[in-house]
Amino acid sequence: MGKYxxxxxxxxxxxxxxxxxxxxxxxxxxxxxxxxxxxxNQAHNIAQAAAMIAINNLRNDSxxxxxxxxxxxxxxxxxxxxxxxxxxxxxxxxxxxxQGNLLLVLTSTGLFEETIYSTNIGLIIGNSIWxxxxxxxxxxxDSITLGGNDYIGCEGILPCQVTINSIDQNAVKLGTQSxxxxxxxxxxxxxxxxxxxxxGNHSNVAGKITPLLRRLDYKMPNFPDYSDLxxxxxxxxxxxxxxxxxxxxxxxxxxxxxxxxxxxTLVFNTGNQDRELRVGNLQLSGQNRINVIGEGKxxxxxxxxxxxxxxxxMNELGDLNQLMLYYKGNQEVELYDETIDFGGNTFxxxxxxxxxxxxxxxxxxxxxxxxxxxxxxxxRGDASAISRVVYAPLGSVTTDGNVKIRGAVISYSYxxxxxxxxxxDPDLDADLPELEVEGGGFDIVYWN
Numbered sequence: 001m002g003k004y005x006x007x008x009x010x011x012x013x014x015x016x017x018x019x020x021x022x023x024x025x026x027x028x029x030x031x032x033x034x035x036x037x038x039x040x041n042q043a044h045n046i047a048q049a050a051a052m053i054a055i056n057n058l059r060n061d062s063x064x065x066x067x068x069x070x071x072x073x074x075x076x077x078x079x080x081x082x083x084x085x086x087x088x089x090x091x092x093x094x095x096x097x098x099q100g101n102l103l104l105v106l107t108s109t110g111l112f113e114e115t116i117y118s119t120n121i122g123l124i125i126g127n128s129i130w131x132x133x134x135x136x137x138x139x140x141x142d143s144i145t146l147g148g149n150d151y152i153g154c155e156g157i158l159p160c161q162v163t164i165n166s167i168d169q170n171a172v173k174l175g176t177q178s179x180x181x182x183x184x185x186x187x188x189x190x191x192x193x194x195x196x197x198x199x200g201n202h203s204n205v206a207g208k209i210t211p212l213l214r215r216l217d218y219k220m221p222n223f224p225d226y227s228d229l230x231x232x233x234x235x236x237x238x239x240x241x242x243x244x245x246x247x248x249x250x251x252x253x254x255x256x257x258x259x260x261x262x263x264x265t266l267v268f269n270t271g272n273q274d275r276e277l278r279v280g281n282l283q284l285s286g287q288n289r290i291n292v293i294g295e296g297k298x299x300x301x302x303x304x305x306x307x308x309x310x311x312x313x314m315n316e317l318g319d320l321n322q323l324m325l326y327y328k329g330n331q332e333v334e335l336y337d338e339t340i341d342f343g344g345n346t347f348x349x350x351x352x353x354x355x356x357x358x359x360x361x362x363x364x365x366x367x368x369x370x371x372x373x374x375x376x377x378x379x380r381g382d383a384s385a386i387s388r389v390v391y392a393p394l395g396s397v398t399t400d401g402n403v404k405i406r407g408a409v410i411s412y413s414y415x416x417x418x419x420x421x422x423x424x425d426p427d428l429d430a431d432l433p434e435l436e437v438e439g440g441g442f443d444i445v446y447w448n
Contacts, residue, residue: 042090043117046110050085050092051121054106058123058442068098082111101125104442120448126441130221130432134389134408136161137184137424139216141393143413145173146181146204150399150416153183154424160184160207165215167192174200181205187212218393218410220374221435223355224326226301231278243267246275255280259288259312270296270322281305284312284346292318299324306340308365313347320369321431323350329357339378342367351433358395361385370430377411379403379420388430 057064068074074096077083082091090112097105104125109118137152137160138144144164146152154160162182164171167189174181178201185207188197194209202209234252238244241264249268257279259266263286268275274296280303284290292298292315306327308314315323325348329338338357342348342365351370352359358375361367361383368386371377376395379385380403387407390397397411399420406423407430416422 039112039115040117042088042112043110043115044119046085046088046090046092046112047108047117047119048110049088050094050110051106051108051119054094054096054108055121055123055442055444058104059128066094066096067104068096070098070101073097082109088112098125103445120446121444122446123442124445126443127222127436127438128441130219130435130437132218132389132391132410134410134426136163136187136408137422138409138414139163139218139411140414141165141218141412142168143171143173143415145413145415146175147417147420148175148177148179149419150181150422151183151420152181152422157424157426158184160424161187163187163212163216164197165189165212167197167211169196170199172198172200174198174202174204176201177204179204182207185210190214218391219437220393221353221372221437223328223353223374224301224435226278226326229276229278231276238266239264241265243269245269246271249277250275251277253278253280257282257284257290259283259290260285261288263287265289265291267291267293268298270294270298272296274299277301279303283307284314285309286312288312289316290314291316292322297322297324300326302327304328304330308341308346308348309343311345313349315349316347318349320349320351320429323369324433325350325352327352327354327357329355338375342383351430353433353435368430370432372433372435379405386428388428388432 054066058066066074076094082093084091090110093109095107099105102125104123106121106123107118109116137154143166152162161184181204183206186205186209188194188211190212192211198209231251231253234249234254237256237258238254239258244267254277260283270292272295276299278301282302287310289312302325327340339360340354340357342361344363344365346365348367349369352367354373354375356374358378359371359373360378362380364382366384370387370389371385372391374394377390377392377397379399381401384404389408389410390405392411394412396413396415397409398415399417401418403420406425407428408424409422
C-alpha cells in the first residue's frame with residue numbers, strides 16, 4: 001500500500017471513530033433529556049395530585065389537620081421532610097398558610113428521585129353549607145349518663161351506634177343494673193380504654209365497646225342575620241281568628257302575636273311560594289292555634305320572646321317542612337341564661353332554631369321536626385320529640401320522666417333519668433334547614 005493510501009485509510013478510520021464518539025454523545029444527551037423530562041413530569045404530577053387530594057380533604061372533612069388557625073402555618077409531614085407516596089414512586093410535601101382567615105395558600109411540592117416541582121394554590125376561606133352526618137343514635141362530646149330504665153336503640157337498624165369523643169375516666173356511666181341500655185355499639189374517644197372511660201356494667205351495651213378512629217366534630221351552624229332584610233311595618237297585634245294572605249304579612253314586621261285567651265286560629269296562607277315574617281313577641285296559650293296553608297314554606301324570625309302553654313299548637317295540621325322558626329332571643333339576658341318553655345299539651349310541628357336560649361319541653365308537650373340550639377335541651381314528664389335530630393353540640397340534653405325521643409341526638413353531654421326512650425330513625429321526613437358553618441368553603445382563586 002502506498003503512502004497516500006495509508007493516509008486515506010487513517011483519515012477514514014479517524015472519521016469513523018469521531019462519528020461514533022459524537023453519536024454516542026448525542027444519544028447520551030438525548031437519553032439524559034428524556035430522563036430529565038420524565039423526572040420533571042413525574043415530580044409535577046406528584047405535586048398536582050397531592051394538591052388536589054389536600055383540597056378535597058379540606059372541603060369534605062371537618063376534622064382535617066390541614067387547616068391552620070388564623071395567621072399560622074401547617075407543614076406536612078414537616079418543614080423539611082417529604083411524605084412517601086409509593087404508588088407515584090416519589091414523595092410530597094405540603095405547606096398551608098392561613099392569611100387572616102381570608103386566604104389559604106397551599107404550596108405542594110413533588111419529589112421524584114432528585115427532581116423537585118412546586119405549585120402554589122390560593123383558596124378563599126369562606127363559609128360552607130351545614131351538612132352534618134347523623135349516622136348514630138347519640139353523640140356526646142364530654143359525657144353520657146344513663147338511668148336505670150333508660151333505653152337507646154335503633155329498632156333493628158344496623159349498625160346502631162352511640163359515640164363519645166371523651167377518653168376521661170367515667171365519661172360514660174351505665175349504672176350497675178343488668179339491663180340493656182345501649183342496644184348497639186358504643187364508640188369512645190380515640191385512644192380511650194373501655195375500662196377507664198365506661199363506668200358500670202359493660203353488659204348494658206349489647207354490642208362492642210371500642211375507640212373511634214378519630215374524633216367527631218359537630219359544629220354549631222351560623223344563626224341567620226335577618227337584620228338587614230327589608231321588613232315593612234305590619235299590623236301591631238294579632239290576637240283573634242283571621243286568615244292572613246301574603247300581602248298582609250310577607251316580609252313584614254309584626255311587633256306582637258298575642259293569642260292568650262279563647263280558642264282562636266291564626267292562619268298564614270303562603271300561596272304558591274315561600275314567605276318570610278318577622279315577629280317581636282310570640283305568645284300562644286289555651287287552645288289557640290297558628291296554622292300554615294298553601295304550597296310555600298313560612299319562615300318566621302322571632303326577636304325576643306316565645307311562650308307556648310296549655311293546649312296551643314303551631315302548624316298542627318301542616319307539613320313539618322312548611323314551617324321554619326328562628327329565635328334570636330333577648331339580647332339583654334346573659335348568654336345561655338334564657339329558656340324557651342313549651343309546657344302543658346303544646347305541639348310544634350316544624351323546624352326550630354334557637355340562637356342561644358335553652359329549649360324546655362315539659363308535661364305532654366311535643367315537637368315534631370328538627371331542634372337546633374346553641375343552648376341546652378331539657379325534657380321532662382311525658383314530653384316527646386320526633387326529630388331527624390335534636391342538635392345541641394354546645395349544651396346538654398337532659399331527660400327526666402317518660403320522655404320519648406325519636407331521631408338522633410347530638411350534644412355536649414347527655415343525661416338520661418327516669419324512663420327515657422331514645423330511638424334512632426333515619427327515615428324521618430324532616431329536611432335540614434339550609435344553614436352555613438364557619439370555614440369549610442375553599443374556592444380556588446389562583447393556581448400556578
